[in-house]
Amino acid sequence: VYEMFPWLASNFLAPVIKANSCYDFVIALLAKEIESHKEKRKLDENQDFIDYYLDEIDKVNADATYNEENLLQTIYDLFVAGTETTATTLCWALLFMVTYPDVQEKVQKELDAVLGCSHVFCYEDRKNLPYTNAVIHEIQRYSNIVFIALPRMSVKDTELLGYHVPKKTVILANIDSVLSDPEKWETPDQFNPGHFLDKDGNFVNREAFLPFAIGKRVCIGELLAKMELFIAFSTLLHAFRFTLPEGVKEVNTKFVFGATMKPPPYQLCAIPR
Numbered sequence: 001v002y003e004m005f006p007w008l009a010s011n012f013l014a015p016v017i018k019a020n021s022c023y024d025f026v027i028a029l030l031a032k033e034i035e036s037h038k039e040k041r042k043l044d045e046n047q048d049f050i051d052y053y054l055d056e057i058d059k060v061n062a063d064a065t066y067n068e069e070n071l072l073q074t075i076y077d078l079f080v081a082g083t084e085t086t087a088t089t090l091c092w093a094l095l096f097m098v099t100y101p102d103v104q105e106k107v108q109k110e111l112d113a114v115l116g117c118s119h120v121f122c123y124e125d126r127k128n129l130p131y132t133n134a135v136i137h138e139i140q141r142y143s144n145i146v147f148i149a150l151p152r153m154s155v156k157d158t159e160l161l162g163y164h165v166p167k168k169t170v171i172l173a174n175i176d177s178v179l180s181d182p183e184k185w186e187t188p189d190q191f192n193p194g195h196f197l198d199k200d201g202n203f204v205n206r207e208a209f210l211p212f213a214i215g216k217r218v219c220i221g222e223l224l225a226k227m228e229l230f231i232a233f234s235t236l237l238h239a240f241r242f243t244l245p246e247g248v249k250e251v252n253t254k255f256v257f258g259a260t261m262k263p264p265p266y267q268l269c270a271i272p273r
Helices: 005-014 014-040 050-058 066-097 101-115 124-130 130-143 173-179 222-239
Strands: 159-162 163-165 240-243 271-272
Touching: 005 014, 014 050, 066 124, 066 130, 066 222, 066 240, 101 124, 101 130, 101 222, 124 130, 124 222, 130 222, 159 222, 159 240, 173 271, 222 240
Parallel strands: none
Antiparallel strands: 159 163, 240 271
16 A cells, blocks of 8 residues: 555555654654764764764765765664564564473573573673574574565676576575575474584584575674674573463464564563572
8 A cells, every 4th residue: 555655655554654653753863863973072082883984974975875864774774673683583582482491491501500600691602502502593593583585686697596587686585495494404394403403412503594694795783683692592591480471371483474573472471590
């Protein structure tokens, strides 16, 4: 409806009106932050991304694309892509932990055995926590919150697996086809951390693990997302045991379709350990 009648949708369709309102709110907030940086920043004393970007704008290169509009959109992209995806993955992580309590117990035993009771997690800890690392990777594989990668365009005529791909063809990569490929995974339709462990229990990174896509246009937030997921997940499971509320025997693990594939709403109990 929005594609055919954008004016009508923007003014009369409640979901579109709400989405536009949220977008305008965030943009106004970011614009205010940029103005605050412009007023407070000092030359050669940059504090963050905004300061460095403003420096590039000041260089006044006619061929450059550095301007405040692009700065605003870039910050917005960082918030959306860097928050929504990680938060959704953590929602799936906790859902899987109450669905598979044996997996949760093994993670907690490893955390306790390797790191003890009082520990502030850092990303380097993953090297000593192969099972926990494997569980996090399996959460990403099994939940697969983004089915289709962002659009790409071929820059020249080429051939792929016998198919002719003309120049300027828009290409959509099906990430789901790789993460659930029975030729690449032993039990693609099951939650199985063993996919990322060898026979000795060591962590193994699989070639077919591509939730962030691959190549020159791989997700630029991959490392940040991995760090956030590992630290947040490990910290939560180190501090709490997660269970279903009393009287609830099972939960729905079918995704809700959207910009990212979210779990349906659920409740759980976080019991301090």
